[in-house]
Amino acid sequence: MDINPFDAIVVGSGATGGVAALTLAEQGIRVLVIEAGPQIKRNEASSNEPKDTLNRFSGIISKKHANQSKHPGYWKNNPDLYSNELNHPYSQSKEKPFLWTQGKQFGGRSLTWGGITLRFSPDDFHPSKKDGYGPDWPITYDELSPHYDFIEKFCGIYGQKDNIEEVPDGKYIGEIPLTSNESIFGNQVKLKLNYPFIQSRGFDRNSSVKEDQWPRSSSVGTTFKKAISTGNVQILSNHLVESFETDKITELATKIIIVNLVNGKRISLNCDLIILCASTISTLRILLNSESKSNSSGFKDISGKLGKYLMDHISICRFFSIPNKIQKKNNFNSNSYPDLSGAGSFFIPFGSNLPKPESINFLRGYGIWGAIDRLGIPKFLQKELNSSTGFLIAHGEVLPRKENSVTLSKRTDSWGIPIPHIEFKWSENELNMAKHMESTIRDSIKAADGKIRRMDELINIPYIGLFTEKSIALSGSPPPPGYYIHEVGGAAMGFSEEESVVNKSNQLWRCKNVLVLDGACWPTSSWQSPTLTMMAISRRACLNIKKN
Template identity: 80%
Template sequence: MDINPYDAIVVGSGATGGIAALTLAEQGIKVLVIEAGPKIKRLEASNYEPESTLKRLSGVLTKKHIKQSQHPGYWKNNPDLYSNESKHPYDFPKKKPFLWTQGNQYGGRSLTWGGITLRFSSGDFHPAKKDGFGPNWPISYDELSPHYDFIENFCGIYGRKDNIKELPNGKYIGEIPLTENENIFGRKIKSKLNYPFIQSRGFDRNSSVKEEKWPKSSSLGSTFKKALETGNVQIISNHLVESFEINKITELASKLTIVNLENGSKEVLNCDLILLCASTISTLRILLNSEYKSNTSGFKDNSGKLGKYLMDHISVCRFFSIPKTKNSEELSHNYPVLSGAGSFFIPFGTNLPTIDNINFHRGYGIWGAIDRLGIPKFLQKDQNTSIGFLIAHGEVLPRKSNSVSLSKKTDEWGIPIPHIEFEWSENELNMSKHMVKTIQKAIEAADGEIKNIDELINIPFGSLFTKNLIALSDSPPPPGYYIHEVGGAPMGINEENSVVDKFNRLWRCKNVLVLDGSCWPTSSWQSPTLTMMALSRRACLNIKKT
């Protein structure tokens, strides 16, 4: 293998891998990136119809994408950006389903990311101070704020400064206008219910849009692109990381084993610094496989928390229709794009409406949009209405029983596959009931009507696609559905109660950093990617000082 000399290995080229590679490269550190998937061209990532619909049909029928097809993003993105589940399998108990979405290609899941960028509030880093449940983060909002600033400035984030305590203001380059019906919706829920309502914050588009350049929501159009331009970064594609070994005398990682996915051959790379950015479950798989070898060449997790306390967001989705306005009729031939910034939020956090007694810990927010689904007029069943959706995302408490471990089964390259055990607790189920009532009241206040998606549009191949779709169920989708999984290697203040320290380093193997969502001790309710990126930059800047 032809590799130039390097100082650090970054595993993964997605959102956290991109910012990690950039931050190190700009300090003059030579970086080798290991990516499990291939390099793809910009136009190969775009969504093309009807080709993409035929590919989705094949993905469902062949079971290549049978689990990932449950996610709504699968239906607007190019299905080639979703991993083949037969080649990258995982396990879960039959009565505890988990939907794991994987993106193995240059840019990882940043190519299919919705692009919402909400900051954590100060209280989100210390939630146990309010309710006494679970851990607090070992860092504060003030420590992360400058890194939020950098990423927002670098990437070009749209939003509006609403001065809401639950969502600190960021650095924005402008606003994506709301549709007329979204403005009307917001005014009605504010005046009738006193619900908070804000313009969403994030990017203006993602990789599903046909353009020549990669969107800035992807690492290939922002952080990773800039990292490669420094000349300090090289990348190996189609190689999966199996595990790392440590030197028992120094307690530092010294070797990393990778597998060539094209021919199955294995190679051992020497390493002085490893940064794990493979996405939560993939990173946990590497850590568990490395720790498993602790009697010989692995590290030792003294906390007993590795693989435990996996979290996700519990979610409830409702589609609805409202009467068309004059302007929404004019938009019918040129729908505004649904994006991270092209949408809205009802950002409750823990300041929830007292519809019933609140018999659960923590809070949630509601994402929504109207007149942005891009549904062709001939597919819409009622031409006199506009279609919208509301999706509530709620914080999930860290529980030891929700976990990732290594299965006895292996993939085709002989590496143990992840075994995921996760179910909603009574706390989350009570929260979901509250979400349903809150959404119902909002839609009623806006003179709308809740309907199933198949009542609103004529879906091609409808019986094949909708028969088992979770999105059409009244119950909360299973964990993993909205791709917000975090936890499993939580950061903390000492090695007795955490896997990594406040700068994301393994306690007993300081030259291995865990930079993706697996390092989170709690989940909060906001979309996690912006905070993951900010944490990554903070940790990588600290490397310079050590």
């Protein structure tokens, strides 16, 4: 293994790892990026039917994708972008299922990211001031705003300025037009229900699309592309980080232990700076393996909160049909449909400003993502030719609770590393929120003269009901935690080492040359899609490194 001299190690190559590598490299810092999976070519990430469908069924039968196949993204993306669960297992309680989606390849889960980019509002950084529950962030919206600006401009985000407090406006390069029926739907919910309605914000493509260049929603197509061009970044793929070791006197990290996944060989690398961007649960696994409780050379977590207060978003999904009042030829013909993407869709962005306040028996808030005429269902498969098909997915904030946690299992993976054990259960607060979501979705569809439909009522495919009736996304109950792939928390940033795992600069309180930049550092979850905020946090922290 030939590794050039480096100043910093970035663990993970997804959305946050890309921002970290770019920000450090542009400051002249030499970066080694360690990625657990392989480097793949562009055409290996694109969808390729019918090969992908055969691979999906193979993944289910072999159980290498037993959990991840339950997410609808698995059926849209190339299944090879989802990790082999037999090689990278985790444990959970049968009565508390958790669906963990992993992306072990260069680019990480940015290759399957839906590409929605909503900013947090100023109030989202100090939610307890409104309801008195839980921690606040040690940073403010104003501190993060310039980094939101940079990410949006650099990556090329689509959207429009709506002047809605719950989702502050950003820096956009243009907008993806709504379909005619989306515009009609939006006008109806605004007119009849006084709901907020905006065009979504985000990217116009993801990695499933067959194009020569990597999409800008991926770290490979944006941040890493520029970072590598600086000459200060090198990639070490197919190596899994096990832990890091600290000096007992200085309490700083001095070595990082990695495992070659091809031959199983362990390697110890000296290091001056470690940036953890492996994704929430993978980062927690590294931290737990590196903590003094499980490692004689480990760091000390004075708070006792490491691995605790894991969060996700609770969600409810409903498909529906509405009368097709507009001729499709204005936007697309019967065999061509506009893409569903982060920007090619819409939002009903309530936040905590929810309708029907008299029926609210829970804390915090939610938003609803949706689209109409973007599912790409060919006309010959449609059962209702005079209607249009859409979906609404509500996703809401989950409160940080100590019992929702990640610990180390007694089981190990193929390389002898303890696997993560996940304990997570929806509380009464989230379940009450889900009931409110269901009511709001029904009211929205009714306002547009639509009807909630099952997939077998919309699509003319034999036996489709046998598949959809067992779909957790389409069941009457909220899908289990992890389903929405928005897990955060477990190594929260805060105001003191007695109450948090990392400080406001994302450093471990005593082991200050280790920074946690992905979702693991979040003290609360808010309701918006988290990736944009993760990227902004990563840039802020890496720009501050030379100042500390």
